Amino acid sequence: MIQYNKIRCGDCIDLIQTIPDKSINLIITSPPYFQQRSYGGFQKEIGGENEVDKYILNLSQLFHECVRVLKDDGSIVFNMGDKYDKGNLLLVPFRFALSVMQTTPVKLVNSITWVKLNPTPRQFNRRLVSSTEPFFHFVKNDSYYYNINGFLNTSSQIKSKKQNVTNATGKKYFEMINNSNLSDCEKNKAKEALTKTIEEMRDGKIESFRMKIRGLHSMPFGGQEGGRKTQILNNGFTIIKLYGNKIKRDVIESPVETIKGINHPAVYPQYVIQELLLLLTKKGDVVLDPFLGSGTTAVSCKRLGRNYIGFDINPDYCKRAEERLKGINGEEDLREWLL
Ligand SMILES: C[S@@+](CC[C@H](N)C(=O)[O-])C[C@H]1O[C@@H](n2cnc3c(N)ncnc32)[C@H](O)[C@@H]1O
Known part of the structure; x- marks a missing residue:
């Protein structure tokens, strides 16, 4: 024993x-x-x-x-x-x-x-x-x-987990939303979703993101079709979140x-x-x-x-x-x- x-x-x-x-x-x-x-x-x-x-x-x-x-x-x-x-x-x-x-x-x-x-x-x-x-x-x-x-x-990777979010983060997307031909209601929803996503990035929950806006970006194709296409058609935008699973x-x-x-x-x-x-x-x-x-x-x-x-x-x-x-x-x- x-x-x-x-x-x-x-x-x-x-x-x-x-x-x-x-x-x-x-x-x-x-x-x-x-x-x-x-x-x-x-x-x-x-x-x-x-x-x-x-x-x-x-x-x-x-x-x-x-x-x-x-x-x-x-x-x-x-x-x-x-x-x-x-x-x-x-x-x-x-x-x-x-x-x-x-x-x-x-x-x-x-x-x-x-x-x-x-x-x-x-x-x-x-x-x-x-x-x-x-x-x-x-x-x-x-x-x-x-x-x-x-x-x-x-340890250095852990420390860099919280992303460096500045005033410039997402700025180009806010401008794009303002200049887009989305309705006022769609613009408000897009800005709200964008603000929430930037918060997630600040908290280290996501590493980065991309936004696609109806009329400004090309529509998804091939394997990217499906849910995203529907979101762009119905809501006027979609946000792709990058979780950045770290390489071990x-x-x-x-x-x-x-x-x-x-x-x-x-x-x-x-x-x-x-x-x-x-x-x-x-x-x-x-x-x-x-x-x-x-x-x-x-x-x-x-x-x-x-x-x-x-x-x-x-x-x-x-x-x-x-x-x-x-x-x-x-x-x-x-x-x-x-x-
Ligand atoms: C490199 S140190 C280990 C240190 C340990 N990792 C720590 O964090 O404190 C090696 C240890 O092996 C012990 N040692 C040397 N020959 C040994 C043996 N034949 N059997 C058991 N321990 C031995 C030494 O007394 C020493 O404390």
Whole structure:
């Protein structure tokens, strides 16, 4: 019997053995990056290997176990950072992804790019500052749970949702209505409908619109006939509203987070984790993070009504993650702040 909503301290490769086959909906994690830093120098700590291949081998051992414990319709998401060796970018995350795809029965759905809006401010003369990291989304087969409507968009897209409506918006249509040969009653109705549509645009309910007026615009043809033609003939006008369904891109923009009181050196952003939880799980699902660190995955799960299981090798991080979780009371969608 697995205990949900618990943090367990120890080596993740040992601890994952206690989880039954096909019992987890999502594994989402960020392993220690290759030769980046020590998290306390524990014996089975991952990341300090001398060779990239050895690092990938150790991580792959965990990955194989992740596949075992994953439900058939579940997902595995690994976030990894890269490493330069004497000016040479090693492509560690991609080597890892290729390796597990060759040795485990998984498919790679996306390499989702986290764009860091505030990368560490450094100046290199001979290369650009790295400001992206992949989140690899793996599945076992094509029946994986996927709620595309749960995934919003990047933060910059959310901010631009409210359209820029000025005094000039719709002006040409008001002039056209005045100059048209519609009756006074039709003109009033057309202006009223136009004003309402501009309001909808201002509120972000529609992205844009087009208006067609009898006598000024050509009549609909081909597939555009039908209701619109009737509207123009009967009312003197029609308004075509553009809802602008946003393309769901494989990009998530978010700043690197520093959280007051959290002294973990490699916290990943709650915003990114929340997007992926909403895309890949339902309320009540079980989420495992084998490298829990400061507890970001668990905190996001608690906020969104998902169950979590977290492991970390460093007892101090486990304790602090528990404390961080105590501060989360009830559910909250972080995106409400952005809308
Ligand atoms: C990149 S950090 C994860 C940070 C986390 N995503 C967060 O937002 O706080 C990697 C974590 O893996 C832990 N770790 C390293 N080797 C481990 C192992 N063998 N088993 C479990 N945890 C390990 C480290 O202590 C560290 O906290």
